[in-house]
Amino acid sequence: MCDRVSPGRTFREAIASERPLQIVGTINAYCALLARQAGHRAIYLSGAGVANASFGLPDLGITCRSDVLEDARRITGACDLPLLVDIDTGWGEAFSIDRTVKEMIRAGVAAVHIEDQVSPKRCGHRPNKALVSKEEMVDRIKAAVDARTDSDFVIMARTDALASEGLSAALERAYLCVQAGADCVFAEAMTELVMYRMFADVVGVPLLANMTEFGKTPLFTKQQLADVGVAMVLYPLSAFRAMSRAALTVYETISREGSQESVLGGMQSRAELYDILRYHDYERKLDQLFAEKRHDHD
Numbered sequence: 001m002c003d004r005v006s007p008g009r010t011f012r013e014a015i016a017s018e019r020p021l022q023i024v025g026t027i028n029a030y031c032a033l034l035a036r037q038a039g040h041r042a043i044y045l046s047g048a049g050v051a052n053a054s055f056g057l058p059d060l061g062i063t064c065r066s067d068v069l070e071d072a073r074r075i076t077g078a079c080d081l082p083l084l085v086d087i088d089t090g091w092g093e094a095f096s097i098d099r100t101v102k103e104m105i106r107a108g109v110a111a112v113h114i115e116d117q118v119s120p121k122r123c124g125h126r127p128n129k130a131l132v133s134k135e136e137m138v139d140r141i142k143a144a145v146d147a148r149t150d151s152d153f154v155i156m157a158r159t160d161a162l163a164s165e166g167l168s169a170a171l172e173r174a175y176l177c178v179q180a181g182a183d184c185v186f187a188e189a190m191t192e193l194v195m196y197r198m199f200a201d202v203v204g205v206p207l208l209a210n211m212t213e214f215g216k217t218p219l220f221t222k223q224q225l226a227d228v229g230v231a232m233v234l235y236p237l238s239a240f241r242a243m244s245r246a247a248l249t250v251y252e253t254i255s256r257e258g259s260q261e262s263v264l265g266g267m268q269s270r271a272e273l274y275d276i277l278r279y280h281d282y283e284r285k286l287d288q289l290f291a292e293k294r295h296d297h298d
């Protein structure tokens with residue numbers, strides 16, 4: 001790796017120093033800057049977010065590695081916060097997973113989570129999810145771990161097993177993934193707080209809880225999750241859901257009222273936008289370059 005601190009290292013440090021670490025979904029580069037402005041220390045590129053927001057598609061395994069990589073690169077290009085990326089099933093067998101991991105590292109990503117659903121996958125909070133065998137999932141993890149070109153890059157194993165196979169099977173899968181080298185575990189679609197305590201005790205590595213809205217998991221607080229041993233709390237689509245509602249309201253208002261006047265109060269101002277983008281720094285730089293150029297010709 002180049003002179004840059006490994007994003008994986010930054011992510012590991014964030015997990016160690018903020019318990020639990022809040023990881024917020026940022027569907028694009030500007031959202032990543034907003035999350036940083038709000039003081040967050042880690043961000044997330046959601047697979048559902050790529051499908052829904054970038055492609056207008058449902059989260060059913062329709063988007064692929066290059067789609068997610070493109071969104072990831074835009075985010076890492078604009079924001080230095082460590083980025084966790086949802087790579088769904090890894091998009092294939094061992095060599096495809098190898099390529100996925102290597103390209104994610106090249107894209108400046110800090111961590112990925114890979115799940116045990118069959119391909120094409122479904123949203124973790126919808127019915128009728130089908131899983132690959134635990135042996136195949138272990139192979140996915142081995143392939144991901146072996147693919148690392150940066151030993152700090154974080155491989156997180158996600159299990160979707162609770163719904164179809166029950167808690168003991170989900171715990172066993174998580175344990176086997178850790179034995180195979182996974183750095184962290186993502187316990188998907190838990191229905192009770194105590195389940196996280198059981199996972200934390202079994203896996204012995206940092207555990208992630210997914211607080212996605214309108215799904216199978218009640219919205220536990222950061223403190224409740226800390227008390228049951230959770231190390232990371234994910235809010236994958238919270239901002240996206242709020243942005244979507246806000247955008248719809250604006251479109252409807254413009255259409256209904258013939259003006260956006262009544263919704264101005266809900267908008268970020270030009271000054272606020274420019275602040276986040278450091279617009280004036282860019283402008284000053286431009287002025288300076290032109291001034292130097294003029295000077296050269298004198």
Ligand SMILES: C[C@](O)(C(=O)O)[C@H](CC(=O)O)C(=O)O
Pocket residue numbers: 046047048049059086122123124125210212213215236237
């Ligand atoms: C975390 C997740 O994998 C995502 O893609 O963001 C989704 C979130 C959601 O659909 O609410 C999941 O939990 O499957």
Ligand SMILES: [Mg+2]
Pocket residue numbers: 046047048059086088
């Ligand atoms: Mg997903």
